[in-house]
Amino acid sequence: MTLLEIAPLVRGAYLARHGAPVLVSHTPGGGESPAQVRAGSADDLPAALAEAELPLPGGVVVEVGEEQVAFSVRTLGEVNRLPGARDTEARSAASRSAVVSGKVAVVTGGAQGFGAEIVHGLVDSGAFVYIADLNGDGASALAAEVGDHRAAAITVNVADEASVQAMAEQIAATTGGLDLVVSNAGIVRAGSVLEQDLSSFALTTDINYTAFFLVTKHLGRLLAAQHRTAPDWLTDVIQINSKSGLTGSNKNGAYAGSKFGGLGLVQSFALELVEHGVKVNAICPGNFYDGPLWSDPDKGLFVQYLRSGKVPGATTVDEVREFYESKVPLRRGTTGADVMRAVYYIVEQAYETGQAVPVTGGQVMLSS
Ligand SMILES: NC(=O)c1ccc[n+]([C@@H]2O[C@H](COP(=O)([O-])OP(=O)(O)OC[C@H]3O[C@@H](n4cnc5c(N)ncnc54)[C@H](O)[C@@H]3O)[C@@H](O)[C@H]2O)c1
Known part of the structure; x- marks a missing residue:
């Protein structure tokens, strides 16, 4: 798998877990105490990410087979958690x-x-x-x-x-x-x-x-x-x-x-x-x-x-x-x-x- 394939899956896992947009940067080591996610194959990676603890801010090291890719993950400060999600509950327009x-x-x-x-x-x-x-x-x-x-x-x-x-x-x-x-x-x-x-x-x-x-x-x-x-x-x-x-x-x-x-x-x-x-x-x-x-x-x-x-x-x-x-x-x-x-x-x-x-x-x- 290439970085181009892995990185958006990782970002998606954080979006799903935290309901907030994140910046997922390819960084050697993945920052301090990164989470570890292992998948035997590319097909298994989405499920492995869904099960992982993914603290925010934080980092993650993803292993797919023999490959290893590390990311640090953060948000741009205080962010609005609603409009990116499929929010059917909100009754009025957000600011x-x-x-x-x-x-x-x-x-x-x-x-x-x-x-x-x-x-x-x-x-x-x-x-x-x-x-x-x-x-x-x-x-x-x-x-x-x-x-x-x-x-x-x-x-x-x-x-x-x-x-x-x-x-x-x-x-x-x-x-x-x-x-x-x-x-x-x-x-x-x-x-x-x-x-x-x-x-x-x-x-x-x-x-x-x-x-x-x-x-x-x-x-x-x-x-x-x-x-x-x-x-x-x-x-x-x-x-x-x-x-x-x-x-x-x-x-x-x-x-x-x-x-x-x-x-x-x-x-x-x-x-x-x-x-x-x-x-x-x-x-x-x-x-x-x-x-x-x-x-x-x-x-x-x-x-x-x-x-x-x-x-x-x-x-x-x-x-x-x-x-x-x-x-x-x-x-x-x-x-x-x-x-x-x-x-x-x-x-x-x-x-x-x-x-x-x-x-x-x-x-x-x-x-x-
Ligand atoms: N200016 C208007 O009155 C007006 C009205 C309606 C719609 N638009 C549309 O708005 C958009 C922007 O128009 P504008 O007037 O601000 O244009 P502009 O000429 O002021 O700026 C266009 C920008 O696009 C860049 N660019 C040109 N070719 C590129 C390429 N191949 N790859 C990457 N970048 C490239 C240029 O370097 C420039 O920075 C266009 O799609 C235009 O059709 C403009």
Whole structure:
């Protein structure tokens, strides 16, 4: 058995025993007075873990046949013990942010934009967050900013399977498993269907669509293994989709198509992964006007649209912005806080999967 296989089973055993999210770190020796768990084979390990005394905080040394792997185990301080479990008794919504307190999350594309907003939101709510980004320097800088004990940077190309598998291995070795996957990394390559290069279309599809499959495949395996020893613990995969996943986007077909396809994957993965205790949902935000994609002073879309004269009569960036904000019934762009409210709702809601939650200020309304 590999560390990738053993670590989530160990984390699941602690989740089941203590009803609280834990950090399970691959550590030589397993810390002070570690528990000993022996199993003759891989098949016997879940039962052996279920019978073991597993004090928390503490450590454990797992022996499977000739192999021995050691872990230290702790929580991130005081944690909320209810929402991760299948809690049918709770009558009212828990305090919103408490639903992620102490949990382990990964945010792809977490170095900037919506991803960085979600990283900040989760860390402020008491979660431990892997900031997984192609821009490793940006991810490391953000991890240092929020505090290394609350976050860890992972350099990953989510469109490359070997890179995504290496990310899963790093997570298994550092925290054993995880509770929340936010698949956020995405790009926009706008262009006319009559003009766009195949390479530009394919890159958009690789990062926005195919990468969601790769991330769900490799991190979903960790979640499924963890579920074998923690059958009552619900976990979440959330895709950051777009309002362009709900309605077409003129001269932006590569993007809208990848996002529409993403919702097909969300619904299909939701149907399959429910047996592993994994809910799969999407959040469909409207435009994040304060983020770098729109507001970067050199290459942001506001400046680009001003220069290209896309907004008739606009002579300043502010006028371009006002033009776009006027399309939104609630008269502003989407913020990180708006998206975080949807994250909390999805995690807390134990009775929903396969859904797309719009966060568009009313710009896109669902129809049946
Ligand atoms: N900005 C908006 O107005 C808006 C609106 C709706 C939905 N979204 C969606 O939100 C998500 C984030 O968008 P954003 O505007 O914050 O983007 P952004 O360009 O500001 O940030 C994207 C991040 O993803 C990283 N990234 C890009 N390719 C990657 C890869 N192959 N592997 C790993 N990381 C990679 C980048 O390095 C960057 O840190 C995307 O899925 C996007 O479609 C954005």
